[in-house]
Amino acid sequence: MRSCAETSESGARTRLVRLACMFLQLLVRNKVVTAKDLVVETQAFCVEFMHVKEAATLFRLLKQLEGGEEGGGGEDAGETA
Numbered sequence: 177m178r179s180c181a182e183t184s185e186s187g188a189r190t191r192l193v194r195l196a197c198m199f200l201q202l203l204v205r206n207k208v209v210t211a212k213d214l215v216v217e218t219q220a221f222c223v224e225f226m227h228v229k230e231a232a233t234l235f236r237l238l239k240q241l242e243g244g245e246e247g248g249g250g251e252d253a254g255e256t257a
Contacts, residue, residue, distance in 0.1 A: 177221045190228055197222070197230035201237060211241035
């Protein structure tokens with residue numbers, strides 16, 4: 177993630193961001209690391225590079241897992257009436 181921020185060439189930076197995001201997604205989905213191990217630093221990284229599709233996808237994955245770990249099943253909340 178540090179290399180992505182320090183790279184000055186736009187094309188190379190985008191490629192590094194894409195690779196880093198895909199790698200982190202793989203680690204999270206295969207349960208090598210937990211989402212809460214990555215939350216703060218990784219979300220800041222994703223926000224910084226939100227224009228890259230893979231960063232936006234990783235951000236959504238982290239938010240989804242963060243909500244799931246807290247027991248937030250928001251879909252059923254409106255069905256009680």
